[in-house]
Amino acid sequence: MSKERKIRIGITQGDTNGVGYEVIMKCFTTNDILELCTPIIYGSSKILNYHRKALGIQTTQVNITRNAIYIKDNEVNLVEVISEEVKIDLGQPSKQAGKAAFMALEAAVSDLKNGIIDVLVTAPINKDNIHSDEFSFPGHTEYLEASLGEGDKALMILASDKLRVALVTAHVPVAQVAGAISKHLVVEKLHALNESLQRDFNVSKPRIAVLGLNPHCGDNGVIGNEEKEIIMPAIQQANDEQVLCFGPYAADGFFGNGQYRRFDAVLAMYHDQGLAPFKVIAMNDGVNVTAGLPYVRTSPDHGTCYDIAGQGIASEQSMRHAIYAAIDIYRNRKQWEEMYRNPLKRQYFDKGKDNVVLDLTKIEDEEPLG
DSSP states (O other), X not given: OOOOOOEEEEEEOOOTTXXXXXXXXHHTSSSTGGGTEEEEEEEOHHHHHHHHHHHTOOOOOEEEESSGGGOOTXXXXXXXXXXXXXXXXXXXXXXXXXXXXXXXXXXXXXXHHTTSSSEEEEOOOOHHHHOSSSOOSSSHHHHHXXXXXXXXXXXXXXXXXXXXXXXXXXXXXXXXXXXXXXXXXXXXXXXXXXXXXXXXXXXXXXXXXXXXXXXXXXXXXXXXXXXXXXXXXXXXXXHHTTOOEEEXXXXXXXXXXXXXXXXXXXXXXXXXXXHHHHHHHHTTTOEEEEESSSSEEEEESSOOOGGGTTTTOOOXXXXXXXHHHHHHHHHHHXXXXXXXXXXXXXXXXXXTSOOOOOOGGGSOOOOOOO
């Protein structure tokens, strides 16, 4: 029997003036990760070497190629996707750095769609720098939904061992959040989160907490009606549709008194409502997961960190966790597909025989293995 090949992880370089290359290289100062996967960095060997020399980081051997089909197992690989000179100015935003980040992202997404790589891990970008006619999206999540979604909707989840937070609205201006929230959208996100918890995180019967939008959940309409008119009816509908969700909860007390520990995930209404407490609780261990799409994508939960770029002090822990999470989610999805690929066929019996009929609809789900 042939040996199954290692998972191929595509890693984009991100903003070339930020900490992307630093945290990537620090993950590969030893061969530990190579035992689990084959890493493929999309970027530039010149830029990688510039960062390596500037920071004094010694990585393992890097195989340089212009096409990911020529990558080598048991080595760190780099696919050359930058054909022009890119000026490196550590800690400073530039359109040139944004263009280089997009070129790496575009090449990696193409290889992901073509099955050359199995999962995608993205280093941080500067959303202003990368914005162009080719990249007119608020962030990675929206770009990947358009490029990889095949009609499916993306769901942003921030995950760690301590907490998982998903968002109803992601990169939306605060002034537009209330208008963007609807009963249909909340129900859609609850279903997507419930499925991701089961399929991606191997949680058999997820319990989801739903946050309110307004302070004190609107105080029964005194501070706002979104809870009564949108969020509560959405929770009721989702429960009727077999999603185990509770709330709404006022965000301040919910995180302040540790209620989040009672749930498998939290659905927040907008970006900072969920991500601010998440980063306080799990900053270095957090991973950004794009759920809901046919492909696996993760990233560190921090940005370009211009303020410390080039100083050699950026922690690679979140990037390392992003790589491990991509591997785990890929494996969990494979297991999920195996479990549900061939559902039990209906059995037919002869009339008059003393047969025992097993009603599968009344069997409780067992706890997942491991």
